[in-house]
Amino acid sequence: MRDKVLICIQCNNAFVFTVTEQEHFLSMGFDPPRRCPSCRKNKFKESEIRSRKNNKYKKKHFHMKYDENVEE
Ligand SMILES: [Zn+2]
Secondary structure, three states: OOOEEEEOOOOOOEEEEOHHHHHHHHHHOOOOOOOOHHHHHHHHHHHHHHHHHHHHHHHHHHHHHHHHHHHO
16 A cells, blocks of 8 residues: 545545555445545534634735725
8 A cells, every 4th residue: 555645526636645644444344534634623613713814814804905095
């Protein structure tokens, strides 16, 4: 067996599916992971964070625009 590079279905980042993990997944009878470790970690928090995340994005976007205007 060799390490495999998989593409995360959520963030489209490549991540390594190591031999150790492959053996673990096989022994548990699981399918190969479709999400990278960080997306898997965030999976639980996702619904909880979603609303806050949107607020954060809006604020960040606003600041970016504001900065642009200042530069001009
Ligand atoms: Zn991901």
